Amino acid sequence: NAGVTQTPKFQVLKTGQSMTLQCAQDMNHNSMYWYRQDPGMGLRLIYYSASEGTTDKGEVPNGYNVSRLNKREFSLRLESAAPSQTSVYFCASSLGGVGEQFFGPGTRLTVL
Amino acid sequence: QQQVKQSPQSLIVQKGGIPIINCAYENTAFDYFPWYQQFPGKGPALLIAIRPDVSEKKEGRFTISFNKSAKQFSLHIMDSQPGDSATYFCAASTRNAGANNLFFGTGTRLTVIP
Numbered sequence: 367n368a369g370v371t372q373t374p375k376f377q378v379l380k381t382g383q384s385m386t387l388q389c390a391q392d393m394n395h396n397s398m399y400w401y402r403q404d405p406g407m408g409l410r411l412i413y414y415s416a417s418e419g420t421t422d423k424g425e426v427p428n429g430y431n432v433s434r435l436n437k438r439e440f441s442l443r444l445e446s447a448a449p450s451q452t453s454v455y456f457c458a459s460s461l462g463g464v465g466e467q468f469f470g471p472g473t474r475l476t477v478l
Numbered sequence: 479q480q481q482v483k484q485s486p487q488s489l490i491v492q493k494g495g496i497p498i499i500n501c502a503y504e505n506t507a508f509d510y511f512p513w514y515q516q517f518p519g520k521g522p523a524l525l526i527a528i529r530p531d532v533s534e535k536k537e538g539r540f541t542i543s544f545n546k547s548a549k550q551f552s553l554h555i556m557d558s559q560p561g562d563s564a565t566y567f568c569a570a571s572t573r574n575a576g577a578n579n580l581f582f583g584t585g586t587r588l589t590v591i592p
Contacts, residue, residue, distance in 0.1 A: 469521030
């Protein structure tokens with residue numbers, strides 16, 4: 367089992383460019399999450415998907431969109447990147463509403 | 479506003495010491511309190527978790543102490559080793575039929591000196 371995989375590992379964008387971060391899990395988990403990690407701020411939830419076909423906003427959703435493509439895949443899109451979106455992005459999954467979240471290795475994004 | 483407050487920001491101990499990391503919360507609806515360990519360049523991984531119906535949980539060298547009335551919980555690492563050097567995050571969430579949304583503390587960078 368690969369667990370939670372994320373692509374790409376690193377990305378540099380210019381202000382205003384768009385991109386999609388990909389996430390996939392092979393643990394048959396129902397719930398998936400996107401977090402961003404910034405120095406001194408811990409991890410903050412951007413969006414989550416409780417189950418296939420549903421998505422909801424987390425703490426910091428502005429500037430992002432998500433798609434739960436199927437049970438395995440959950441993507442995060444930046445339509446018009448801003449320097450404030452420079453961060454490390456983590457995808458996670460869990461079996462359901464109660465239980466451990468498993469994290470991917472992260473995507474380090476720099477917006478110039 | 480940070481829903482879970484964590485201290486200290488960084489901690490240096492000698493091998494064999496007992497580092498203690500503290501967290502506090504305000505939302506009484508929180509009922510799941512995990513601790514995550516993160517090594518540089520990696521994603522966080524669950525270390526140990528506790529629910530508020532117990533005051534202490536021990537797994538190997540890691541212990542969570544939980545004080546429901548004070549709305550505080552802490553992580554103790556017994557006989558710390560250089561391999562424990564990492565960043566530790568506390569978190570909290572509420573029971574949710576659909577998803578388990580975690581609110582994280584700001585992290586503690588632990589260094590264990592050989």
